Amino acid sequence: MSSTILNLTLSSDEPLFERVFTVSPLVLVSTLEPDGTPDIAPKHMAGPLGWHGFYAFVCSPSHGTYANAVAREAFTVSYPTPDQVLESSLAAAARAEDATKPMLAALETAPAQVVDGVLVAGAMLHLECELDRVLDGFGDNSLVIGRIVAAAADERAVRSIDRDDADIVHGLPLLVYLSPGRFAKIDDSHAFPFPTDFRR
Template sequence: MTLSDDSDFVTLPAEQPFFETLYTVAPLVIVGTRDPDGSENLAPKHMAMPLGWSDYFGFVCTPEHGTYQNAERTGTFTVSYPRPDDLLNASLAAAPRDAEGSKPTISEVDTVDADIVGDPAVVGAYGILECELERIVDGFDGAELVTGEIVGKHVHTDAYRSDDTEPEALLEEAPLLAHLYPDRYAEVSETHAFPFPEGFQR
């Protein structure tokens, strides 16, 4: 028996996108860069993740986007993790540009300049990374992986994990925002300890 023989599965034709046919959970971050005129550029990204266990981060973008062009030109970007209450910020950052190429909705998002790289970050985010461009990896059918070395790290006090903080209380105080691609979001405030086997190591 193979998967295509299993009536519990729908076998998709090669041309049908897999990630359009089911919901998958991803983080939702806002990448901050600066346009050539110095103005702020904010863009939500869900194909975004730490790269390994040290100070590297990456997100998927296309060369046609201002975020990609800015990061490539300046060699820097920020990553803000917005809270569920600030979902509107992510929505405003996703708004299309007008005929002049500007995005007026960004002015509604409160930002702060990052200490090291100087790019905009979202005020009130529960975590902010400052990154210097490491490399851009192409070859993903029009999408490219923009990677950076993390040179500045900031965690909001109410989201900071410490040894004396219970996870349940921490997540209740500072719930996480998750993106369910392609068109839904979730607030994560209730979790369970993962049953790692004895002796497990990363």
């Protein structure tokens, strides 16, 4: 079997992940400001950390999301649907001169059930997290890690032995972020060809 040598070398001194497209989830991380108002920010460097109820996202210490999560020791995560891509984009709008984010009024929210915070209504998956730890020092970024203490999902998104996985994805498509700067809707999927003796 012949191998293919990639013929364009990318320098590690430049932003590597701005030169090629990669697929990530698009989530909305919500925290509470010091005055109790919600702050919601889209994140794509986010996901479960292992198999035991930890969730993490990358954030800069200069961002309100980081400061709020540390101060309140909690955050929530909402997985928007493709129909919510515009609202998700508005959550990335810059703050006004008074440090508020007026565009967040376009996002309908509901109170979290366990932690102090809000969830984005209409999302396919909701996670409520208590802050576990923060790892600083990844350049200008940090890894914010939480323990999932509550979770809820749209019934249509939940896998079961009575429903084919492909039908679930087709019936409730997934919103993904194609970094940098694009998004996609996944409504078609195929079973991965694991070896017969594969174990997690």
